[in-house]
Amino acid sequence: MMKYLQKLGKALMLPVAVLPICGILMGLGYAFAPGVMGVPGAATSGAAYTVGFLLVKAGGALIDNMAWLFAIGAAVGLADDHDGTAGLAGLVSFLMMQQLLNPAVVGAVRTLEEGTATYIAFQKVAGNSFIGILAAVVGATCYNKFKNTQMPDWLAFFSGKRFVAIATGLISIAVSVVLLFVWPLIFGALVALGEAIANMDGIGAGIYAFLNRLLIPTGLHHALNNVFWFDTIGLGDLSHFWAGETSADVGWSLGMYMSGFFPCMMFGIAGAALAMVRTAKNKKAAIGLVLSAAICAFVCGVTEPFEFGFMFLCFPLYVVYSALYGIFTVITYYSGFRAGFCFSAGATDLVFSASLPAAAKTWMIIPLGIAAFLVFYFVFYFAITKFDLKTPGREDEDAEEAEKKVTLANNNYTEVASGVLKAIGGKANVSSVDYCATRLRFTIKDYTQVDEKAVKAAGAAGVIRPDKNTCQVIIGTKVQFVYDELKKML
Numbered sequence: 001m002m003k004y005l006q007k008l009g010k011a012l013m014l015p016v017a018v019l020p021i022c023g024i025l026m027g028l029g030y031a032f033a034p035g036v037m038g039v040p041g042a043a044t045s046g047a048a049y050t051v052g053f054l055l056v057k058a059g060g061a062l063i064d065n066m067a068w069l070f071a072i073g074a075a076v077g078l079a080d081d082h083d084g085t086a087g088l089a090g091l092v093s094f095l096m097m098q099q100l101l102n103p104a105v106v107g108a109v110r111t112l113e114e115g116t117a118t119y120i121a122f123q124k125v126a127g128n129s130f131i132g133i134l135a136a137v138v139g140a141t142c143y144n145k146f147k148n149t150q151m152p153d154w155l156a157f158f159s160g161k162r163f164v165a166i167a168t169g170l171i172s173i174a175v176s177v178v179l180l181f182v183w184p185l186i187f188g189a190l191v192a193l194g195e196a197i198a199n200m201d202g203i204g205a206g207i208y209a210f211l212n213r214l215l216i217p218t219g220l221h222h223a224l225n226n227v228f229w230f231d232t233i234g235l236g237d238l239s240h241f242w243a244g245e246t247s248a249d250v251g252w253s254l255g256m257y258m259s260g261f262f263p264c265m266m267f268g269i270a271g272a273a274l275a276m277v278r279t280a281k282n283k284k285a286a287i288g289l290v291l292s293a294a295i296c297a298f299v300c301g302v303t304e305p306f307e308f309g310f311m312f313l314c315f316p317l318y319v320v321y322s323a324l325y326g327i328f329t330v331i332t333y334y335s336g337f338r339a340g341f342c343f344s345a346g347a348t349d350l351v352f353s354a355s356l357p358a359a360a361k362t363w364m365i366i367p368l369g370i371a372a373f374l375v376f377y378f379v380f381y382f383a384i385t386k387f388d389l390k391t392p393g394r395e396d397e398d399a400e401e402a403e404k405k406v407t408l409a410n411n412n413y414t415e416v417a418s419g420v421l422k423a424i425g426g427k428a429n430v431s432s433v434d435y436c437a438t439r440l441r442f443t444i445k446d447y448t449q450v451d452e453k454a455v456k457a458a459g460a461a462g463v464i465r466p467d468k469n470t471c472q473v474i475i476g477t478k479v480q481f482v483y484d485e486l487k488k489m490l
Contacts, residue, residue, distance in 0.1 A: 005313075008074065008133070009313035010077060011073070011074040011077025011078045012077070012309075013077070013309070014076070015066070015069035015074060016304075017289065018069065019063065019066070019302070019305040020289075020295070020296045021059075022058075022059040022063045022302075023059060023063060023297075023302030023305060026343075027296070027347075028052075028055050029051075031052070032055065033048060033051070033052025034348075034352050036056050067094065067098075067128055067131055067132030067135075068091075069132070070136055071091055071139070072088075072090050072136075074090065074137075074140070075087050075136040075137075075143070076090075076140075078137065078140030078141075079140050083143065085143055085164055086144075088164075088165060089140070089164050090136045093135035093136075097131050097172050097176045100180075101125050101180070102122070103119055103122045117191050118187075120187070120226055122184070124219065125183050128222070129304075130218045130220075138171055139168050142164050142167045142168040143164045143168075146163050146167045147161050149163045187220065188223075191224075194208065194223070195227060201333070202329075202334055203330060206326040206329045206330035207326060208228055208257060209328075209329035210323055210325055210329075211322075212225065213322035216304075216307060216311070228257040229257065235252070237257040237340075240254055241254055241358050242342060244356060246358050247358065253333070255339060255360075259332045259333070259337050259338050259340075260330070260333065261345035262345040262369075263332065265298070265301045265344065265345045265346060266350070266365070266369055266372075267298075267368075267370065267372045267376075268328065268373065268375070269293070270376075274377055275376070275380035278381060279381060279384045279385055279393075280393025283393060285392065285393045286391075289305075289393075290309065290392055297346065299346050300347075301345040307321075309392050310391050310392055314389045314391055317383055317384070317391065321376075321380075324376060324379065331371075336361045337361045337364040337368060338359055338360040340358065408459055408460075408482075413478070413482050414485045415458075416458055416475075416485075417483075418485075419457065420459075420486070422454065423451045423457070424449065424471055425444065425445075426449075427490055429445050435475075435480060438474060439475060440472065440475055440482065441471075443470055444469060445469075450463065450465070455473055460473045460475055461475070461476060462474045
């Protein structure tokens with residue numbers, strides 16, 4: 001399972017890579033036009049507002065549609081040969097599930113009253129990132145399994161890759177039926193949990209923050225957000241805060257369910273990002289992803305580029321990351337720091353919420369932020385180095401940077417591919433093959449058939465065997481050309 005999660009994490013790198021710039025555009029847009037965010041008294045017209053509005057919409061075009069990016073991009077990444085047909089299959093699955101789980105459609109087949117927990121459950125699941133990732137898994141799995149399907153002569157037109165979309169649609173219907181009954185139960189259980197911890201003051205706020213981050217990969221954090229941020233059970237921390245009320249108007253310390261996110265998102269992520277860069281084998285790759293993601297989180301609190309960049313690559317570290325949110329939320333609660341957000345806990349929202357009546361001790365973002373930066377940095381640095389965790393810049397591909405200097409002994413790619421194939425046991429011993437920056441990656445049936453001396457004699461630089469079912473042949477930067485010839489032979 002962990003191996004598959006890491007593969008999914010790598011597949012998500014392509015769609016995740018486009019998100020940081022979108023988050024930065026949105027942060028700049030909100031700075032120009034706070035009225036777009038709903039800040040009381042902010043201008044809703046003029047040149048600055050127009051520029052800000054356009055920047056927000058430009059960034060939101062992708063941030064608000066991450067599910068589409070995940071469904072297509074991750075499906076291609078998960079496909080054995082990265083064929084675009086898998087992306088189409090992912091899109092088919094996403095559109096199918098999005099439609100079938102839409103409250104309007106669900107209401108036609110089962111009782112569904114607007115405003116109820118069940119209604120909100122389907123309102124949140126249709127089209128969220130979880131459905132996008134699930135669709136990618138379904139689409140890629142169908143592609144890998146059915147891409148070579150042979151149909152009878154009278155149905156031959158639907159053979160091979162054309163059958164993939166058909167199979168994907170049918171399986172997506174089955175998955176949607178399961179979610180139709182399972183999703184509201186899980187969502188309802190989380191709402192009940194939210195109600196239970198709502199009376200636990202600072203400790204409850206910390207538990208909520210921990211679960212909020214932990215559940216992001218599944219999209220189920222919306223269940224808790226509806227309890228604590230909006231007026232589902234009589235709380236509505238966010239709505240009351242921005243309505244200009246104070247703690248005297250409500251039954252809790254207003255802002256307590258938002259304030260703890262500010263030091264973590266603005267400074268904690270920067271500390272974690274620095275730890276990832278410091279421990280990276282390929283620092284350029286790490287800087288390219290996590291630095292822009294950290295800026296994005298600081299400016300406007302868009303954390304998905306950072307979180308999706310490592311949550312599947314290294315889920316245990318993501319659990320630690322979520323726990324740090326919980327700890328700092330408890331600390332923030334007792335420190336008296338109070339701030340709120342309309343969009344997310346970035347510098348933009350902090351500045352504009354500081355003038356609201358419920359805001360308190362906003363200057364404490366400095367000591368709290370410094371503490372968050374240091375704690376996140378040292379915890380991440382220790383965990384990554386102690387347990388050799390595969391964060392961005394520490395994956396196998398990043399370790400292969402040194403292999404880019406490898407010179408292929410024979411530039412006859414057909415001959416090299418033929419020799420390598422024979423050396424690893426022939427076509428019958430290969431379950432699947434893929435490639436990365438410098439290596440051919442084989443999934444094999446019998447590891448005893450691999451002849452390392454013969455592999456080197458074929459022109460490759462060496463062999464790496466992570467386990468009994470995989471074999472990696474080091475080719476160098478010309479690996480794609482050898483792979484292309486190899487695929488023809490297979």
